[in-house]
Amino acid sequence: MFASIDKVARKHISGLLESADIRINGSRPWDVQVKNEAFFSRVLLYGSLGLGESYMDRWWDCKALDLFFYRLLRHKLDKISQFRTSALLKAIKAMLLNCQSRRRAYEVGEKHYDAGNDLFEGMLDSNMIYSCGFWKNAENLQEAQEAKMKMICRKLRLKPGMRLLDIGCGWGGLAAYAARNFGVTVVGVTVSREQAELARQRCRELPVEIRLQDYRKVNEIFDAVVSVGMFEHVGYKNYREFMEVVRSCMKKDGHFLLHSIASNTTVHHCDPWFDKYIFPNGMLPSIKQLGAAIENSFIMEDWQNIGVHYDQTLMAWYANFEKCWQQLKEKYSDRFYRMWRYYLLSAAGGFRSRSLQVWQVVLSPEGAVGGYSILSDDVYGEENGDHARQSGKTRAFL
Secondary structure, eight states: OHHHHHHHHHHHHHHHHHHTTOOBTOSSTTSBEESOTTHHHHHHHHHHHHHHHHHHTTSEEOSOHHHHHHHHHHTTHHHHTTTSHHHHHHHHHHHHSOTTSTTTTTHHIIIIITSOHHHHHHHSOTTOOOSOOOOSSOSSHHHHHHHHHHHHHHHTTOOTTOEEEEETOTTSHHHHHHHHHHOOEEEEEESOHHHHHHHHHHTTTTTEEEEEOOGGGOOOOEEEEEEESOGGGTOGGGHHHHHHHHHHTEEEEEEEEEEEEEESSOOSSOOHHHHHHTOTTOOOOOHHHHHHHHTTTOEEEEEEEOTHHHHHHHHHHHHHHHHHHHHHTTTSOHHHHHHHHHHHHHHHHHHHTTSEEEEEEEEESSOOTTOOOOOHHHHHHHHHHHHHHHTTOOOOOO
């Protein structure tokens, strides 16, 4: 009986993969090499959770996971398995509970961001920026992240003497950059103890205060607010409250920049594998959800999608991770290595397929007087900026 189930599962999964030009035991980099025939039943029964766990268990392999996931997601095969038991249970849980409540707020910090500063120091750039870079004119990860930070600070119109709130400040990279290059003082909040401790060390000679604090407990006034790569942990039941907290912390003429990974469709829970192993209680906002949260609280001044840049960022992180693995493997297991590799390369494939986006949204409480504008160089790069100047269409700060 079990043999027949495995046979049916093999035929079904093989057929799905073939529709995306992925072959079982094929010779191309994106083809799947199956080591355990139970792989097919596991994926059929548990969907994305079974796919990820069976990879961690060495039931299958692939030379180029990023190419595998690009094809899988470009052909929307993830949608076919969205009603598996694991996904259904996650959906029910998300509907019944507030998975990102104040009580649960620190879970993602403990599980993911506290994994080990040595891991992130080896994988990230020297500023330890753990979000999408901006590669328009960048030749390496360092330049891409510094270009992104510069763009954010200019979009916020930061000036010397301003006070900036950084919600989800990570290891303090953006806070330090803004303090050094734009002369502002910064308060950064994070729910990761490891991040907070290292961020305080890295910012100790700067006008930067790092707090281990949930965003809902901030009760001060700032000239500007920024949140990069944190909104993915807020949860749809808290989007409105998040916006209300931010607005209550801002001067009327200030600006808020939200940088977040986003979904093409409205969802209420995270992918089951990512929820279990990478980002517990996480979820990605949709245009509909974010729009509803913004309505009557802010005026939307600018909305930019830089999601195509995350593919290159993730591949750079993966290259760094591989380079430093020899130093890390004494502390981390082989199963962790495969989990982390799967995480980085599947995400790269997701952004490459355009299944995932990254938004930078600039909001103001009452609207910028005379309108809001940004320098074309910040968004389009020097080449297009030059073209805009020649055509008389350059946008500049008011």
